[in-house]
Amino acid sequence: ETGVTQSPTHLIKTRGQQVTLRCSSQSGHNTVSWYQQALGQGPQFIFQYYREEENGRGNFPPRFSGLQFPNYSSELNVNALELDDSALYLCASSLDGRATGELFFGEGSRLTVL
């Protein structure tokens, strides 16, 4: 039990639609990061938020966007869905954004794009 919850656990969308995934971090963890994990691959870093500001981004296009709220929850939004967006999306929280901070992962949201 990591104290990080994600919703929904599974969802199916069609190409061109938009999706919002949600993550509730541990209380007091003001850093959240999001990852995309395609089947059989390791996670890929999408972006990180620290105190409601994006402070790092991986190699993902602008249609991947996020928000972080003061209540330790956050969202990942993906617009104009493509088939290749089908993946497990993981969020992880950590304390104060230190690079050496331990990561606490949620169970993930599995997105299928048809």
Add this chain to the structure above:
Amino acid sequence: KNEVEQSPQNLTAQEGEFITINCSYSVGISALHWLQQHPGGGIVSLFMLSSGKKKHGRLIATINIQEKHSSLHITASHPRDSAVYICAVSKGRDQFYFGTGTSLTVIP
């Protein structure tokens, strides 16, 4: 080329065997993480290392910063250890690189 390479990709062991999973990385890092992912997706952080060695129960993780290499050892392996083990490195506050994972199956 991936910044983080793991070996082996797949590993099958008999219960009780000593297991080693290796991780090599090519970037300067702030910390290295060993993660365990069970079927269904949930990831649990096992270790976070920036130097030396850490032990937790039957798990031992070591890191050699000069050689840019880390190992995860499991002593007296058990079927419940069956999972995917992922090595990840953090570089600064905003860069994370993950290996593709080692799929471990421990047979009773």
